[in-house]
């Protein structure tokens with residue numbers, strides 16, 4: 001197979017520490033399976049780069065990254081030192097800009113966050129059916145609330161008006177909803193193979209192995225709510241084997257806490273998806289385990305980007321105590337994704353996932369050093 | 384005291400059933416304390432009215448309601464019969480319009496939803512610190528994401544674009560944030576009186592009895608995010624006794640599940656507040672107990688509106704099994720609010736709250752008939 005090339009961007013705070021463990025696992029897997037895999041490390045985007053050059057990353061950053069098959073990101077957004085009024089000097093909207101630039105620049109129009117409560121992961125809900133949680137939240141990642149259009153009229157004046165425009169296109173709506181149905185079908189197939197079945201019901205009463213739940217706030221945000229609803233209805237006709245369901249975002253958040261095991265695939269807009277994926281992360285044990293995949297499934301020349309859902313945690317950075325589990329699950333997801341071109345990588349991704357899951361099941365979320373967790377997982381990979 | 388007049392609007396689905404119990408409690412309290420209290424029942428807004436007259440309510444509905452001191456609403460949004468493609472005939476955006484019209488028409492710029500996990504209420508979180516949850520979510524209720532500006536360009540065409548504008552004014556931002564600080568101070572005073580203290584810390588390290596957490600998504604929705612942040616900072620100077628905190632909405636949702644007992648007062652925009660208040664409702668036991676108060680604290684000529692957070696639940700309507708607990712907590716909140724003009728009403732509100740809470744503590748959330756719960760509570764009120 002042609003060599004697969006990864007851009008590794010450790011970023012800020014605990015990013016470099018957890019990325020170091022990911023790289024060790026990649027080295028172990030490469031040696032074991034003679035994978036055609038290479039990676040290059042970039043010192044940007046990062047706060048340190050910003051301090052030296054006054055910008056989050058070089059002007060040609062996107063062009064440089066475009067040469068890679070995937071981007072493995074640690075964490076962004078080290079707030080840097082505080083000023084004497086206790087405010088951070090570098091606002092999030094600057095330090096995190098590269099994240100949004102990559103999503104936009106590489107048209108990573110899907111953000112995918114799976115939620116399964118694996119053994120050993122922290123369980124926040126009282127009801128033990130939490131163990132049955134098995135959902136995939138799919139977030140529209142290219143437009144909507146995140147188009148950055150708007151502004152401030154008379155900033156700081158008593159009669160100031162701030163506007164923010166939400167822009168949704170039917171084309172992007174159609175592709176994300178269709179992607180959701182495709183994933184539902186794929187997941188159902190995988191479950192059936194593993195002998196795990198689920199029962200959903202279509203509106204006309206047929207029973208199904210999978211479901212797509214569309215989330216909107218169409219009773220208040222009517223324009224795109226109606227468009228989403230219509231497109232959802234249309235696309236669903238191509239997937240008669242998938243049950244459908246519509247929830248308003250407020251009710252969906254509530255049901256994520258009350259009965260998350262009732263969901264399968266969930267499709268939501270950029271902002272609503274941002275909220276739902278964070279909730280889904282908690283349901284699967286919290287930030288310590290949750291991967292986030294920013295995908296471009298349509299253009300093979302555009303790299304997809306993989307990051308843990310957690311932030312840069314500046315408060316514990318540099319102490320060697322950050323938990324690399326989410327980073328390693330993220331790396332497994334990346335390998336699985338890259339396996340679309342090279343099946344050996346998918347196999348390696350599965351091995352990595354199994355090793356991290358086994359470690360989690362055995363050790364739970366007890367406090368261990370970053371490198372100790374990495375050691376344990378590398379040892380499993382070598383076994 | 385001058386007679387206080389309430390407009391009772393039972394609405395749809397289980398609305399009339401739970402409102403009937405609220406009215407019985409009001410009657411009991413009026414007789415017991417010789418309250419100067421009257422109420423009038425309106426058949427609108429409702430689906431039935433819409434069926435007969437083709438509109439959710441009469442054209443002069445707001446003018447009629449304006450004569451009252453408060454509005455007690457059951458529930459809106461009976462979806463009505465389904466058509467043969469299993470879609471509801473009357474979309475939410477029509478049946479729920481009066482709700483948004485009242486909020487707007489009477490400038491009910493605060494939506495307040497308290498969350499405390501009372502004994503007997505359902506506990507969804509595993510961690511028993513859930514019993515310490517004691518927060519008040521304050522939602523900006525007059526603008527922001529809910530201004531209904533926008534539209535659909537080329538509807539139904541492949542190149543359709545749907546837009547939705549968010550509009551925020553500094554004036555409305557300032558008043559909601561200031562209201563949040565005032566409530567924090569008030570709650571701290573009440574807690575100290577009851578001997579319950581809490582410990583928060585200001586950014587410069589002083590310890591406080593109360594906290595306001597501002598929620599935004601300023602790292603992505605920058606324009607109003609920045610304005611909110613600046614106004615929050617400014618207003619906080621008038622409340623040196625209140626600790627401050629800022630959370631991004633995705634992180635806030637996560638922390639509502641992970642450590643809700645760490646919050647006190649939470650201030651959020653219209654849509655983000657909608658989501659957070661639903662989550663807060665789950666944290667206090669679910670829809671069965673959660674009140675929602677739409678307040679105009681500034682204009683005494685504008686009625687405030689009180690409704691349970693739950694919907695009209697058409698699936699169980701007419702069976703006499705709907706739980707009136709949320710409706711009765713809502714009624715208690717209304718009496719407390721009206722007590723600003725007539726202290727006897729505040730006293731009655733406290734009695735009602737105590738009776739409902741005692742019933743909940745004794746009976747938990749076991750299944751009982753609607754009227755059975757009403758009976759039990761009226762008996763407590765008479766005792």
Ligand SMILES: CC(C)[C@H](C(=O)O)[C@@H](O)C(=O)O
Nearest residue numbers: 096099100274292602603633
């Ligand atoms: C950092 C922030 C801009 C980002 C987002 O809102 O998309 C983050 O919350 C995420 O979910 O990846």
Ligand SMILES: CC(C)[C@H](C(=O)O)[C@@H](O)C(=O)O
Nearest residue numbers: 219220250479482483657675
């Ligand atoms: C019915 C709907 C328009 C409403 C809202 O979004 O405000 C409801 O969810 C609420 O919270 O009262």
